[in-house]
Amino acid sequence: MTAVVARAPAKVNVHLGVGPLRPDGFHELRTVYLAVSLFDSVTAAPGDGLALTVTGEGTGGRGADLVPTDSRNLVWRAAELLAASAGVPAHATLAVDKAIPAAAGLAGGSADAAAALVALDALWGTRASREDLLGLAAQLGSDVPFSLVGGVALGAGRGEQVTPVLSRGRWDWVLGIAGEGLSTPAVYGELDRLRDAGRLPTDWSADAEPVLAALRSGPPSALAAALANDLQAPALALRPALGRALRAATEAGAASALVSGSGPTVAALCRDEQHAQRLAAELAGEGVFRTVRAVHGPVPGARVTR
Numbered sequence: 001m002t003a004v005v006a007r008a009p010a011k012v013n014v015h016l017g018v019g020p021l022r023p024d025g026f027h028e029l030r031t032v033y034l035a036v037s038l039f040d041s042v043t044a045a046p047g048d049g050l051a052l053t054v055t056g057e058g059t060g061g062r063g064a065d066l067v068p069t070d071s072r073n074l075v076w077r078a079a080e081l082l083a084a085s086a087g088v089p090a091h092a093t094l095a096v097d098k099a100i101p102a103a104a105g106l107a108g109g110s111a112d113a114a115a116a117l118v119a120l121d122a123l124w125g126t127r128a129s130r131e132d133l134l135g136l137a138a139q140l141g142s143d144v145p146f147s148l149v150g151g152v153a154l155g156a157g158r159g160e161q162v163t164p165v166l167s168r169g170r171w172d173w174v175l176g177i178a179g180e181g182l183s184t185p186a187v188y189g190e191l192d193r194l195r196d197a198g199r200l201p202t203d204w205s206a207d208a209e210p211v212l213a214a215l216r217s218g219p220p221s222a223l224a225a226a227l228a229n230d231l232q233a234p235a236l237a238l239r240p241a242l243g244r245a246l247r248a249a250t251e252a253g254a255a256s257a258l259v260s261g262s263g264p265t266v267a268a269l270c271r272d273e274q275h276a277q278r279l280a281a282e283l284a285g286e287g288v289f290r291t292v293r294a295v296h297g298p299v300p301g302a303r304v305t306r
């Protein structure tokens with residue numbers, strides 16, 4: 001058996017409503033995911049036991065410690081989980097090549113886990129059903145089922161219950177990563193703190209319908225008006241420079257800009273591809289962002305490419 005290569009996309013939450021803290025420690029979410037054209041790839045080859053290497057974004061120089069290369073890596077956990085559920089030995093040599101910056105609110109680790117599941121399913125011939133893979137994905141992390149599904153989807157529960165959603169057309173964005181990674185649990189913790197202190201309203205963006213309507217039929221201006229993220233205020237509180245980054249994006253002509261997930265990525269919505277290319281060039285020259293990428297969505301979820 002030769003090596004199998006799979007890739008999976010980053011995501012932007014075009015709607016992220018965060019409800020109350022549940023007894024299990026997770027928040028109730030109502031989110032709309034959009035998969036965008038920034039992909040990590042996972043190569044799975046035959047091996048003796050598990051071995052893992054990681055190259056690309058977040059692995060050399062600054063931030064090198066962001067992506068673990070041992071059993072803490074979601075790819076490693078995906079391999080152990082699939083092997084256990086299929087009753088096969090966990091033997092594979094895994095190589096992750098990252099284009100998705102780590103701890104950026106873009107679900108890079110989730111993309112890697114989803115790509116690993118489909119690559120190893122092919123390598124090991126485990127023939128897991130779609131439902132089986134979605135179940136394993138939900139055990140690995142709240143965003144992993146969406147990384148499998150891709151496209152546009154409504155996420156409920158803690159985000160792991162995904163329902164594909166109809167969307168017409170293509171949406172162009174500039175992703176700007178402002179500063180070093182932000183910890184997702186820290187941003188949720190700050191949201192709870194601000195709500196408990198009465199500094200943020202406890203009512204939440206439970207209604208995703210405006211974004212869904214804009215995705216069905218609207219021009220970019222309609223989607224721009226409907227974008228919502230309940231984690232934006234706490235992310236801004238922890239990382240005030242994000243405010244400057246959001247302003248830089250709108251002043252440079254973005255239709256709208258919001259923090260992606262828990263940040264620190266700013267997602268700037270553009271009118272079309274040319275606009276996104278121009279905006280990316282302009283923002284790259286401003287020095288507010290560590291990394292700038294023009295992307296579009298929706299794109300498909302995790303799949304074997306070779």
Ligand code: ATP
Binds near residue numbers: 072074096102112181
């Ligand atoms: P979340 O999915 O929690 O919103 P995120 O999208 O902001 O997170 P990720 O790139 O998924 O960020 O990384 C979050 C953390 O997950 C990292 O700091 C790292 O410790 C851990 N991690 C585990 N496996 C991976 C992986 N393959 N790639 C990146 N990070 C990983």
